[in-house]
Amino acid sequence: MASLVQPGMSFLAPSLTRDIAGDMPVSPAHGLPIRLRGVTRRFGTRAVLTDIDLDVAPGQFVAIVGRSGSGKSTLLRLLAGLDHPDAGQVRLGGQSPRQAAPGLRIMFQDGRLLPWRRVLDNVALGLPRADHPRATEALHAVGLADRARDWPRVLSGGQKQRVALARALAADPQLILLDEPLGALDALTRLEMQSLIESVWQRGGFTAVLVTHDVAEAAILADRILLIEDGAIALDLAVDLPRPRRAGAALAEIESRVLDRILRRA
Amino acid sequence: MSERVKVFCFFSSEKKKSFSLFRSAGAVFRAAGASFLKERSKELVPMARALLPSVVPVALLIIWELLSATGAVPERKLPSPHRVLLAFWHLTRTGELPHDVLISTLRAATGFAIGGSLGFCFGLAAGISRLAENLFDGTMQMLRMVPHLALIPLIIVWFGIGESAKVFLVAVGVFFPIYYNTYHGIRTIDAGLLEMARVQGLTGPALFREVILPGALPSILVGVRYALGIMWLTLIVAETIAGNSGIGFMTMNAREFMQTDIVVLGILLYAVLGKLIDMLARFIEIEALAWHPSFSQA
Numbered sequence: 013m014a015s016l017v018q019p020g021m022s023f024l025a026p027s028l029t030r031d032i033a034g035d036m037p038v039s040p041a042h043g044l045p046i047r048l049r050g051v052t053r054r055f056g057t058r059a060v061l062t063d064i065d066l067d068v069a070p071g072q073f074v075a076i077v078g079r080s081g082s083g084k085s086t087l088l089r090l091l092a093g094l095d096h097p098d099a100g101q102v103r104l105g106g107q108s109p110r111q112a113a114p115g116l117r118i119m120f121q122d123g124r125l126l127p128w129r130r131v132l133d134n135v136a137l138g139l140p141r142a143d144h145p146r147a148t149e150a151l152h153a154v155g156l157a158d159r160a161r162d163w164p165r166v167l168s169g170g171q172k173q174r175v176a177l178a179r180a181l182a183a184d185p186q187l188i189l190l191d192e193p194l195g196a197l198d199a200l201t202r203l204e205m206q207s208l209i210e211s212v213w214q215r216g217g218f219t220a221v222l223v224t225h226d227v228a229e230a231a232i233l234a235d236r237i238l239l240i241e242d243g244a245i246a247l248d249l250a251v252d253l254p255r256p257r258r259a260g261a262a263l264a265e266i267e268s269r270v271l272d273r274i275l276r277r278a
Numbered sequence: 279m280s281e282r283v284k285v286f287c288f289f290s291s292e293k294k295k296s297f298s299l300f301r302s303a304g305a306v307f308r309a310a311g312a313s314f315l316k317e318r319s320k321e322l323v324p325m326a327r328a329l330l331p332s333v334v335p336v337a338l339l340i341i342w343e344l345l346s347a348t349g350a351v352p353e354r355k356l357p358s359p360h361r362v363l364l365a366f367w368h369l370t371r372t373g374e375l376p377h378d379v380l381i382s383t384l385r386a387a388t389g390f391a392i393g394g395s396l397g398f399c400f401g402l403a404a405g406i407s408r409l410a411e412n413l414f415d416g417t418m419q420m421l422r423m424v425p426h427l428a429l430i431p432l433i434i435v436w437f438g439i440g441e442s443a444k445v446f447l448v449a450v451g452v453f454f455p456i457y458y459n460t461y462h463g464i465r466t467i468d469a470g471l472l473e474m475a476r477v478q479g480l481t482g483p484a485l486f487r488e489v490i491l492p493g494a495l496p497s498i499l500v501g502v503r504y505a506l507g508i509m510w511l512t513l514i515v516a517e518t519i520a521g522n523s524g525i526g527f528m529t530m531n532a533r534e535f536m537q538t539d540i541v542v543l544g545i546l547l548y549a550v551l552g553k554l555i556d557m558l559a560r561f562i563e564i565e566a567l568a569w570h571p572s573f574s575q576a
């Protein structure tokens with residue numbers, strides 16, 4: 013198993029300790045709390061989300077699962093301020109998403125790297141010039157420091173997603189929203205990326221909301237799994253297992269509880 | 279792990295096989311000959327490639343010269359290449375030709391700069407702002423359909439046959455392709471990238487510099503290349519119809535005195551200058567779009 017991991021990955025942990033823990037201060041209050049009250053979103057006459065109440069503690073890792081079209085991305089876009097609720101309120105640390113925007117980053121499924129900027133410039137996108145060293149550090153943290161001068165198009169799918177993760181990390185955000193960031197990756201790269209995301213989250217101290225199709229992924233990463241169904245939160249399951257989590261009976265039990273709940277309606 | 283071992287074994291057995299092959303002298307010879315040929319063709323291919331495009335023009339020149347020499351083509355209708363060359367030499371020494379080329383180039387550049395920058399600005403406005411788009415894009419799409427050369431009679435009434443008439447005509451000609459391609463280029467930027475840029479906190483000039491301009495650039499450069507062609511065509515027409523200087527005037531003037539060698543020289547000059555400008559545009563594309571898969575050198 014160990015030989016399957018890329019050579020660069022084994023250095024990840026020490027470099028993270030140096031870069032993220034060293035230069036980006038870790039504080040328990042660093043994460044942004046989320047508070048939703050009565051949030052409703054309709055498209056036309058169809059309500060996608062109805063009257064959602066949700067509280068997420070600072071620094072918590074929340075996974076959102078649900079069937080395709082259940083409104084997971086819609087919820088994420090509401091949190092990001094890219095979309096607005098028809099009713100109800102979204103507060104991030106007491107502020108509106110727009111006010112909280114500087115401390116918020118998204119990692120998209122398709123990476124969304126600028127094809128006309130080199131890898132490092134992509135990571136530094138939106139950073140003030142004085143903060144550009146952070147971009148190098150973030151790139152280092154995802155194990156791609158040696159690809160800084162490459163065009164995004166020559167990277168593999170997994171490498172592109174690592175660059176996208178570095179870009180999300182570089183601004184030292186308080187909240188990261190991940191919309192199926194690993195959906196397009198092969199199983200092995202997924203595993204690598206999952207442990208990478210877990211370790212940067214543990215060191216970064218930010219709040220994380222991960223939308224995923226993969227219940228196993230949710231169980232490995234999340235403190236808490238939310239299932240969205242019929243526009244409401246149908247299941248809110250705390251996952252209180254030690255990290256890093258390996259496949260085993262406890263994890264399988266969590267997975268089957270979520271899957272049973274999803275499949276009950278099938 | 280075992281896979282790697284297998285791979286290694288495969289390699290070593292392959293080596294053994296090739297060893298036994300090379301023991302036979304014939305095979306060694308054949309291999310040496312093949313590698314020699316390969317070396318030679320490696321050097322020859324790039325040279326042949328570089329020369330290939332000039333084969334057709336050179337062949338045409340030779341045929342033309344031969345036809346003139348045998349009298350199959352009368353000198354009065356079409357002078358032979360060497361007479362055109364002589365005319366070139368003569369006009370260059372008198373300074374007439376450089377003067378006319380300079381004048382034509384200046385006109386082209388001025389018209390392009392004015393029309394191009396206006397087209398870019400309007401295209402930018404329509405691409406970025408819905409208000410601007412609603413305000414004038416419909417009008418632009420309508421005006422775009424008018425062949426700009428149809429304006430010549432009106433322009434002569436307005437400006438006479440002086441400098442401004444020609445510059446104006448070129449400017450009108452290049453305006454529309456650059457307007458349209460700038461507008462279109464901005465509108466077709468991936469919405470996902472714009473959304474991502476917003477999340478990264480980019481607004482105003484930074485958004486323009488990082489996303490909008492580079493995203494629209496391939497389309498803008500298509501417009502530039504197209505506009506360069508139009509610029510040239512417009513200038514030839516304008517100088518031929520009305521003027522007292524420039525390459526177009528030089529050829530028209532020569533026609534009156536039946537100096538067909540100068541007429542042909544003028545036509546060839548347009549071809550050469552046009553080709554040079556296109557090469558420049560191509561160079562700019564390669565430099566500016568190095569990130570683009572269609573333009574990458576490596």
Ligand SMILES: Nc1ncnc2c1ncn2[C@@H]1O[C@H](COP(=O)(O)OP(=O)(O)OP(=O)(O)O)[C@@H](O)[C@H]1O
Pocket residue numbers: 055060078079080081082083084085086087
């Ligand atoms: N901009 C929009 N206009 C109209 N309908 C929309 C819009 N965005 C989303 N919807 C609808 O809202 C519903 C939820 O979409 P959403 O993208 O949130 O689903 P999802 O849970 O993320 O699905 P998936 O897992 O397939 O990504 C879908 O039925 C979709 O058609």
Ligand SMILES: [Mg+2]
Pocket residue numbers: 084085086
């Ligand atoms: Mg989705």
